[in-house]
Amino acid sequence: MKYTLTFDQYQQGLEKGEFLGLSCSNCNAVTFPPQGVCRECSGTDLEVTGIKGNGTLRTFTVIRVAPEGKRPPYVVAMVEIDEGAWVIGNLIDINPDDADMGLIGRSVKLGSQVAKGDIYSTGDTRVITFSLI
Ligand SMILES: [Zn+2]
Structure with missing residues (x-):
C-alpha cells in the first residue's frame, strides 16, 4: 500500500510546528492525525x-x-479541531487539580511535545498537545 503521508513525514511536520492531515477527494472530510483511509468514508x-x-x-x-x-497527574483531552476531526492529546499549561467542567467548550491551540519511548514503542515520538487560548 502506498501512503499519501507517512508517519515520518507527519512527525517531521510536528517538529516544524506544522500539522499535516489528509483531505478526502471523495467526501471532503479532513482526517487528522493522518491514517490510511478517510475517517468518514474510508476512501x-x-x-x-x-x-x-x-x-x-x-x-x-x-x-x-x-x-x-x-508522571501523574496530567490531563488527557479530546478536541474537535476546526476542520472537524476529533483529536486526542495532553492538555498542558494547566494544573490538573484545577481541571473542571469549565474546560468543556474552551478554545485551544494545538502543539506537540516529545513522548519518551517505552517498552511498548519504537522510541521517542512527537504527540499532540493542547493549550487553552
Ligand atoms: Zn472521505
Missing part, C-alpha cells in the same frame, strides 16, 4: 492538507494512576 483518494491548529475542547480526564514511565 483512499487523499491529499495532504495543513491543519490550522485550532479547536474546541470537548471532553477530558485527569490521569492520576499513570502507566510506567509517565
Whole structure:
C-alpha cells in the first residue's frame, strides 16, 4: 500500500510546528492525525492538507494512576479541531487539580511535545498537545 503521508513525514511536520492531515477527494472530510483511509468514508483518494491548529475542547480526564514511565497527574483531552476531526492529546499549561467542567467548550491551540519511548514503542515520538487560548 502506498501512503499519501507517512508517519515520518507527519512527525517531521510536528517538529516544524506544522500539522499535516489528509483531505478526502471523495467526501471532503479532513482526517487528522493522518491514517490510511478517510475517517468518514474510508476512501483512499487523499491529499495532504495543513491543519490550522485550532479547536474546541470537548471532553477530558485527569490521569492520576499513570502507566510506567509517565508522571501523574496530567490531563488527557479530546478536541474537535476546526476542520472537524476529533483529536486526542495532553492538555498542558494547566494544573490538573484545577481541571473542571469549565474546560468543556474552551478554545485551544494545538502543539506537540516529545513522548519518551517505552517498552511498548519504537522510541521517542512527537504527540499532540493542547493549550487553552
Ligand atoms: Zn472521505
